[in-house]
Every structure is written in structure tokens, then in C-alpha cells.
Amino acid sequence: MSVVSTIKDRCKACYSCVRQCPVKAIKVKVGQSMVVPERCISCGSCIKACSQNAKEVVTFVPQVEDYLKEGGAIALLAPSFPASIYPLDPGDFFNLLQEAGFNEVHELTIGVELTMPRYREYLAGRKEPAIGSHCAAVVNLIEKHFPDLIQYLIPIDSALMATAKLLRHRNKNCRLIFIGPCIAKKEEVLNSPEGIIDAVLTFKELKELLKDMWETKDVVPAPSFEKSYLPSTFPLTGGLVKNVDPRGNIYREDEVAVVEGKEECVQFLQKLQEGYIKHRLIDMLFCKGGCIDGPEIASDLDVFNRQYQVYQYSRSRKKENLGRLPKLQLDRSFSNKYQPLLSPSEEDIVRVLRYTNKNKPEDELNCGACGYNSCRDKAVAVCQGLAEIEMCLPYLLEQSRGELEYYKKRLKMSDEIKDYLVGDSPYIQGLRQTAIKLGQNDATLLILGESGVGKEVLARAVHMVSPRSEKPFIAINCAALPEQLIESELFGYEEGAFTGARKGGKPGKLDQARGGSLLLDEIAELPLSTQAKLLRVLQERAFERVGGTTAIRLSARIIAATNQDLNRLIGEGKFRSDLFYRLNVISVTVPALLHRKEDIPPLADHFLRELAAENKSPVKLIASEALALFAAYEWPGNVRELKNVIERAFYTADGNIIQVQHLPDYIRQLNGGRKIVRLTPMKKAVRNLEKDLIIKALKETNNNKVDAASMLGMPRATFYLKLKEYNIH
């Protein structure tokens, strides 16, 4: 089990813990750094690194509080304690512990003294390297990450276990509480046979527990001990070597390696694995400077002064009288806890790198912001499920910059488009958003709506907010050109293409709109032969000039508009259905002004401002009575009609206010808001009805003219005449 876990709410995804973890035991999931128990060696590096205090360690504090209340608790003190308690005097500290309820206080130096003879015995004559096993983090590191080196670990109990075994031997029912700077010791205790040690307190936890008593200054003489210098220096750099071989008569200097610090430990073990290490005794401590820099030492002193405190204490310290020592069983064994990680394939690593825009080696910045030393290491960790793609800071910055630009641009566009596509109605507000969206793609667009509703305005708005805005917007009114001219207008022509063709030829609208947008207004009026050619252009994205053979690539966006019912025209055979489907990739309908009367005041205001600017004259306003008439009117000519009415009123009104009398008669007659009903002239209405009935009959009879004529009770000859008259194919 892991003794460290993450407090989710506090983790801010800074990846400091990932950076500091020496064994890749942190997994980042949805921005939260979680400890992977199988890989964690409880070294506490992540706790030291976390500025948010988001890492939590298993605690025995409530248990200890109970033991202290019940009585009978014994403190086992790590020899680094003088570094932690400073400026408290060690004597005061012992008193404090006793006052707090500890019946006895013992230092782990007992365990050092118990284990050193066993170490000497084991090491005598051993040729192979032997690694001291008193540092719990080092043992975890070897068991979980270098299992083939387990053979080099010295199989003798740590000083803690040896002390505990001795005290337990003396008093079976006592409560043993270890107090030290180390987190890995919690894991060691939790994994040890039940009942040897009851609880572990870190120095930090102890200080918190006794914070109200910590200032006690009553000096009571310390227990009388014999002088004992060496065991107290055990937690310092080289402490094991000094204790095993104080006079240097077992090992030569070159046979001993003192290794400390997480990177150094990992590097040394790698070298040992590779067979480059020839030393016989390896004194390895995971924390730099030894246990005095343990993650929970809770000292304000720097490492040098901590060391000084331990030496000072060791010089004054008296040896504890242990009496006759029993023969204790101090052997220990280790187990292989290695959990291999997946080895990703080169393709997978490259894929992850590409995802964060690292396409070539120069793109790999290796900035370390993700907590990994290199982009490649991070990509491997992503494949192994330990890291997330989004952990790459330069990539995120690039993305957010892109997003910021996008939103800034959209904001600017919304402002610009508001002054262009005027209106307050939900319809127009929606159309403005649609225009911005449509501007981001290149799909062919079909705009539908009655005459004068603003179809061209919408087409221009889409162009304006698109990346094509710097290129031309060309509009061609298909209804305004004679059939013989439309193709040369649209596609252009080569010199000599027809009589009267200009020298050097002429580019068509498709050409002129290169890179920009081309509006085919009144598309329904396009002759069928030109419809077929336009279809080919849309399919092949290329066209030829009239009389030419060179294919020119179509680079304009095509927008078509009509006020006609194309489905009806398809039914009548006047519009190609295949062209309709090509054009109708996206279609937008602009509603008639009648259905969005809220737009009238802002539109009127907009036109008046335009007129004032054009004429360099003061802005005119519309009287509320006139506006009321506008609201009552149905505007069959839509916005165009409104614009014309405003224009007329602008020029006829002398003052600054446009009054009812400046409006055309048919609006003035509305009189107090009564609706005007505009009827279609009888003759036109009858013709429309007749035409619709003929089309319907043809549809019903599957285009059988004889049946359709008899269905309508119409002489066949008249029927044929009517077909011609109404241009029904």
C-alpha cells in the first residue's frame, strides 16, 4: 500500500510532484496528480514539492492520542531528533515526551548497537557488493524498481525493527510508537508483521500534537547514560560505514561507497545493474545529508546546522545501559515488488508527439513544464497511461492563444456585422451568428427569401467575416442578363469567341471573384443550358472561358440566392434538381419584414444615418406616429421598400423630424394602425390559379397531357396553348 495520497481539491496540476518523483509513481488523470501505490517508494519527494499541501500521508495520530491517554506508550526516537527539536534542549524534549504520556523514551541507537555486530558478521569475507538496508526508501526503491539488485541488500533488520524487537521482548504488551522524519518508515511498519510497532509519528505530527506544551522549559536532568558517540551519527552521511567499521580496518577506502540523494541513488543502482560498481559496502541514504533531511523533519535549520545539532548531541550523549541483551532474531527478507510498465512502440510515441505539434526534433522544447525531462519521456508516459496529452504547456499556450485570437476575432466580427446586418429581432440576431459561423467554412450556400428581405446583405456579411474578406465579393443578377450574354459574363471569354468579342478576351465573374465570393442572385432565372454548365463547374471545381480550352480552377465561394420556390420550379422542369442539391449544401432563409417588425425602427434609423452621411446633413428622426404606421403596414417589398420610403421622406421633410405627411399615401391611409390589404389584380390571380391547376394535373397524371387536359375538362388544343403560354415544360 502507499502511505501518500492526493487531496483532490487542493491539487492544481502544477506537475511539481511529477517532476520531483524519482520513479514515475505519479499518474495524472483529468489534471489531478495521483500516487500509484505499486510504484511509490514513499520517499516523500512529492510532499516536499507540493506548494498546495495537496499530498496527504497516512496518519496514526488519533491512535497515538488514545495510547497516550491509556498509558503505557513507549517512544522510539529516530537519531535525527536533535535536528528537529532545535532550539529545544534534548533534556527538555525527553521531559516533554514524558509529560505528554510516554512512559519510556528510547533512541534507535539501541538498534544500531544491536545490528552492527550482525552486519560485521554478514559482511565478513563477502566479495559481492552489499547495500545497507536501514533506509526504508532505498529498500522500497530496490524492491519495486531494481528487483535484480535485491540480492545485494543486507538481510538484517533496520535499527528501528531491532529496537522494537528488543523492547517487545522485554514487555510484550507495551505500545511502541516510532517518532522520526521519514514517511517510508510508515510503509515499513505497515508492512511488518503485526504488533511489532504500533504506530509511527513524524516529527511534524509530534510537534502538532504537542504544540501547547512545546515551550516547556523546566530542566530535569536527563537520564544518566554512558557516553556513546557513534550510534547517534547513524542517520548522517556515511553513518553506516562509521558504525560498521569505525577504525577502518575492515574496508579500504575504495571498497566503500557512500551514496545519498534521490538522483544519485537511482543513478548508482543503474550503474550497479550494468555491472560498473566494484564497491563492497554501499551506504545508501535516500535523503541528501541523511535522515536529517527527511521529508517530515519539521526543522527551520539548514541541513548543515541540523548536522551540527546531531553531532553536538552525540558528543554529550551517554550510552544507554541495556543490561544483558537477549539473542534476538534479526534476519529479514525482501520481496520482488516490480510492476513493469508498458513499452510503447515508436509509432505510438511519434503519434503522441505529433498530437502536441512536435513534428520534428526542433519542435521538442524539452522545457520540463510537464514534469518530465523531455518531450519524448512525456510521450512515453502518455502511452503508459501515466501522463495526459494536455500536460504540454507550450502546446496549451499555443492552443489558448489560438482560442483567444478566435474569440477576439469573433467579438470584432459581431460588432462589425451588427452595423451591417441591422435588426434587433431574434431572427436577425440569429442570422448574424449564422453568418459568423458560415464565414468559417467554405460550403456552397443557398439564401432564400422574398424579394428585398436582405439576401444580398446576408451574402456580403458572410463574405465580410470569412477569411476571404480581403478578396473581392462579386454579385451577378442572373435575371438581369440576356440568355446569350449570361455565359460569357459568368465564365468570361477568349479573344474571337464570338462576333464582337473583345480583343484579348475578358475574364468572367467566376474569375473576378478569385479567392473571394460570388453571389449568383436570382439563380432561378438561369437558363437550363447554363444551369448544366454551372453544375459541372461546381462538381469539377474548374471552368473554361467561352471559346477557351484551358481549365481554370474555381477558387471563389459560390453563394446563390432566390426569391422563388425552387422545388416548384424543379417540378415545372425549370430548374435542375441536381444543381439544386449542389447549391443547397447549406440553406438559410431570411424572413419577410412582416414577421420581424421589431427590425423596422433600427433599420429606419440606420438608413437615416446613411442618408445624413451621404448628404452631409444633420440626422433626421422619425415621429412616433409615423413609426406606428410603419408597424401597421405589411411591407410586401420588405426592407427595400422600407429603405425607399425612408429615402423619400428624408428628402421631403424640411425639418429634423419625419412626420406622417412625409410618408406615401398608401401608408398614411392606414390611419391609426388599420391594416392595409393589398389584393392581387383579378386577371393575374386567375392566371396564377390556372397555371397552378395545370401543373397539379400534370403531376397527378404523371405528365400525361391528354389525361391532364381531360381531368381539367379542357379541350386538348387549349391545354397545349396554355402550356406554351405559361412556359410549362
Ligand SMILES: Nc1ncnc2c1ncn2[C@@H]1O[C@H](COP(=O)(O)OP(=O)(O)OP(=O)(O)O)[C@@H](O)[C@H]1O
Ligand atoms: N438587415 C439589413 N440591414 C441593413 N440593410 C438591409 C438589411 N436588409 C436589407 N437591407 C437593405 O435593403 C435593400 C435590399 O436588400 P437586398 O438587396 O440584400 O435584398 P434581396 O433579398 O437580395 O433582394 P432581391 O431578392 O431583390 O435581390 C438593400 O439596400 C439593403 O442594403
